[in-house]
Amino acid sequence: MIEFRAASVVVDTPQGPLTVLEPTTLTLTEQRIGIIGANGSGKSTLARLINGLADVTDGQVLVDGVDVAEDGRAVRRRVGFVFSQPDAQLVMPTVAEDVTLSLRRTIRDKAERRRQAEKVLERIGLADRADVSVHALSGGQKQLLALAGVLATDPAVVVADEPTTLLDLRNTAEVANQLFAMPQQLVLVTHDLDLAQRCDRVLVVNDAAVVFDGPAANAIAHYRALVTS
Amino acid sequence: MSTELIGAYRPGTTLLHRIPAGPKLALVAAWSMLVVLTKGWQAAAACLVVALLIAAWARLGLRRTLKAARGLLIMLAIVSVFQIWQRGWEVAVAVTGDLLALFVVALAFTATTPVDGLLTAIERGLQPFRPIGVKPERVALAFSLVLSSLPRLLEIAKETRSAAKARGLERSPRALLVPFAIRSVAGALETGAALHARGLGDD
Numbered sequence: 001m002i003e004f005r006a007a008s009v010v011v012d013t014p015q016g017p018l019t020v021l022e023p024t025t026l027t028l029t030e031q032r033i034g035i036i037g038a039n040g041s042g043k044s045t046l047a048r049l050i051n052g053l054a055d056v057t058d059g060q061v062l063v064d065g066v067d068v069a070e071d072g073r074a075v076r077r078r079v080g081f082v083f084s085q086p087d088a089q090l091v092m093p094t095v096a097e098d099v100t101l102s103l104r105r106t107i108r109d110k111a112e113r114r115r116q117a118e119k120v121l122e123r124i125g126l127a128d129r130a131d132v133s134v135h136a137l138s139g140g141q142k143q144l145l146a147l148a149g150v151l152a153t154d155p156a157v158v159v160a161d162e163p164t165t166l167l168d169l170r171n172t173a174e175v176a177n178q179l180f181a182m183p184q185q186l187v188l189v190t191h192d193l194d195l196a197q198r199c200d201r202v203l204v205v206n207d208a209a210v211v212f213d214g215p216a217a218n219a220i221a222h223y224r225a226l227v228t229s
Numbered sequence: 230m231s232t233e234l235i236g237a238y239r240p241g242t243t244l245l246h247r248i249p250a251g252p253k254l255a256l257v258a259a260w261s262m263l264v265v266l267t268k269g270w271q272a273a274a275a276c277l278v279v280a281l282l283i284a285a286w287a288r289l290g291l292r293r294t295l296k297a298a299r300g301l302l303i304m305l306a307i308v309s310v311f312q313i314w315q316r317g318w319e320v321a322v323a324v325t326g327d328l329l330a331l332f333v334v335a336l337a338f339t340a341t342t343p344v345d346g347l348l349t350a351i352e353r354g355l356q357p358f359r360p361i362g363v364k365p366e367r368v369a370l371a372f373s374l375v376l377s378s379l380p381r382l383l384e385i386a387k388e389t390r391s392a393a394k395a396r397g398l399e400r401s402p403r404a405l406l407v408p409f410a411i412r413s414v415a416g417a418l419e420t421g422a423a424l425h426a427r428g429l430g431d432d
Contacts (some may be wrong), residue, residue: 083422131238
């Protein structure tokens with residue numbers, strides 16, 4: 001369960017303090033949660049707070065009762081994060097090595113790490129690419145690998161920040177199918193309203209505030225009205 | 230240099246593949262010392278021949294090795310011309326031979342050593358320094374980041390060059406260097422955030 005308790009973010013700029021997220025109170029228990037909104041509206045900040053990639057200025061964010069600000073390390077063990085640009089996330093030369101990197105903290109035995117990595121790659125459809133350079137993968141495969149690196153640690157929650165933005169239709173479908181097939185709770189930041197439609201609950205973020213929170217169809221209608229008004 | 234080869238492990242069954250990463254790293258260090266400490270063009274030429282034999286033993290393949298070394302070869306050609314002009318052909322052969330001998334062996338090392346094994350070896354080797362504040366996991370991670378960032382930087386350089394060319398600015402150092410520097414730093418920050426998100430460096 002993810003809880004926002006009057007969580008707000010204000011950053012300093014040369015022009016003075018800028019509110020990136022107004023005080024927000026939410027409890028997210030649904031399995032598939034979508035976050036939609038215009039560029040710069042604050043939806044990525046909202047998502048990054050869950051993993052401790054962004055810090056609250058006031059209020060609290062808790063994951064399964066653990067305060068992100070107090071024990072970020074414990075929270076990051078429970079929350080995986082997928083970025084829109086997989087190149088930034090892939091730090092090892094080959095596919096299998098990148099997945100085993102995620103497992104170094106938890107599995108000491110090298111052979112066991114490799115076995116676990118192969119299992120995750122099998123699940124994600126990249127088993128035959130295990131020893132290929134990460135630079136030889138297509139955009140969709142890179143994003144699947146980034147997801148595999150996250151899933152290897154078996155987190156309770158996966159936050160995905162526009163994971164399909166750079167992908168073509170086929171790769172979008174493949175990555176989305178993997179995301180929606182996961183047993184983990186999913187928090188999906190997206191501009192793709194078809195993906196948002198598949199979520200159990202959708203938050204609409206506008207001008208640094210959550211302006212709508214409800215079922216996907218209603219949220220999408222609200223968002224469409226917002227951008228066309 | 231090619232983005233496809235640098236830092237990329239290629240599975241195999243040669244003896245070089247089977248030597249554990251720690252002893253192999255020590256051998257590469259010893260090799261580097263030998264290359265640097267031996268003087269003269271004859272020694273450099275001999276080191277280069279040995280390095281090429283090691284590369285052949287690791288089954289690197291001549292074509293791929295040449296492709297990976299293309300950028301270095303161009304740079305060495307320029308350095309060689311300068312050395313011949315300033316200090317004679319013997320010095321040029323010595324400098325070029327030494328650099329190539331180091332590069333080829335480093336290439337053979339990365340091609341036959343899984344990075345996971347390398348990280349374990351570095352972590353193990355640095356354990357005695359833990360009491361004085363060294364964090365072996367972080368040093369090992371930094372080492373692997375250096376290896377993996379090379380192809381990314383080369384990709385950024387290629388993209389920046391294409392973008393400058395598309396705008397007719399391929400001869401402008403500013404149009405090449407400024408975006409390259411900005412994108413490299415931005416990429417490093419993104420990678421930092423990604424490592425943080427994966428909990429790496431938390432320990």
